[in-house]
Amino acid sequence: MxxxxxxxxxxxxxxxxxxxxxxxxxxxxxxxxxxxxxxxxxxxxxxxxxxxxxxxxxxxxxxxxxxxxxxxxxxxxxxxxxxxxxxxxxxxxxxxxxxxxxxxxxxxxxxxxxxxxxxxxxxxxxxxxxxxxxxxxxxxxxxxxxxxxxxxxxxLLELSTPVVKLWQNILALPLIGTLDSSRTQVVMESLLQKIIETGAAIAIIDITGVPTVDTLVAQHLLKTVAAARLMGADCIISGIRPQIAQTIVHLGVDLEDVITKATLADAFVVALQRTGATLSPTLKA
Amino acid sequence: MEKIPILRIGKVLLVTIQVDMHDRLALALQEDLSERIVRDEANGVIIDISALDIVDSFIGRVLSNTAAVARILDAETIVVGMQPAVAITLVELGLNLTGVKTALNVELGMAMLSRRLRS
Structure with a gap:
């Protein structure tokens, strides 16, 4: 022009x-x-x-x-x-x-x-x-x-990875939402850091809020468990829904070395036993 | 040449690594340790790596081997105090150190060993 x-x-x-x-x-x-x-x-x-x-x-x-x-x-x-x-x-x-x-x-x-x-x-x-x-x-x-x-x-990343202390020496990590590589990295780091800080012997990873578990997610979970074990803490995976259990078996993921429980409550009982604490009902007069 | 000191507490050998591990040092430690296990008739070994910021695949393998050697000599090895970053790196490298017992710190490691010795 x-x-x-x-x-x-x-x-x-x-x-x-x-x-x-x-x-x-x-x-x-x-x-x-x-x-x-x-x-x-x-x-x-x-x-x-x-x-x-x-x-x-x-x-x-x-x-x-x-x-x-x-x-x-x-x-x-x-x-x-x-x-x-x-x-x-x-x-x-x-x-x-x-x-x-x-x-x-x-x-x-x-x-x-x-x-x-x-x-x-x-x-x-x-x-x-x-x-x-x-x-x-x-x-x-x-x-x-x-x-x-x-x-x-x-x-969202910062909000969604809280590590909570359930009891003396027992940590819980309630996971909510889809797990991808970057999120798992944050989860892993915050869990390990908290283990050091609290000296916890057992960590419960609750996956009730995770919608799907594919090979990648399972791999990430196993890595987290392995890293915690290297530091001297045991991990329990809880909240596995029936469909997810089926998927895991179909995918051929080996969760043999990891303790798995259906609900967080079951996992908590196991964790209490492991740390030497016992729960008993009190009879009300 | 620098050496990593090996302390004896009762039937347990305590190794605290406070310098940067290089490959030769790691191999020397493995040799020293196996000799000391036999000489002191130890049945437990605690390796404290809480001061180590870097553990590469070679050091990881040496730790694994040391534990295997100790087991053959009838001593239980516990690696204690691994830093989170180190744990993540080892897992990413695919080194899960299977066969090596771990604990959060020396105190817990000692408790673990004494439990094992009592039973």
Missing amino acids: SQPSSNILADVINKYEAELTNDWKRTLTQVSVGTGLESELAQLCTQFLPLFSRAVQRAAQENINSTEWDEARNLLAEFSRLRARQGFTPTQTAMFIFSLKQPLFSLFRREFATQPAELADATWLSNTLLDQLGLFTVEVFQQSRDQIISRQQQE
């Missing part, structure tokens, strides 16, 4: 800035009815248009990644990130830019009524730029969503 057409575009925007801003705000209000953010959007329109026209005027190519577009891009990026955090859809985010097209094009039609060549040029240029900007907002939106997801994953 030649320099003149971008100049024409910038001139038109500057000339009719107030009118264009108002039209844009009106279009935005129509597409974003019910979001309750009209005033915020209106303010953003007023900020964005001058940046847009300045960038159009200064940038040599129709590429929004050049430095001339920095200001406009930063404003949009901030807006998109905010939208992602507030839980809006990508469409709602991108509509902000795309809704500028209609008022801008009708302005062109009026301005270049007798100059079809300029009309086509200006329309094409602004269309290309606005498409790029719209896609840019979606991209930033997606990125911030990904960040949110990975942060939540991290939080």
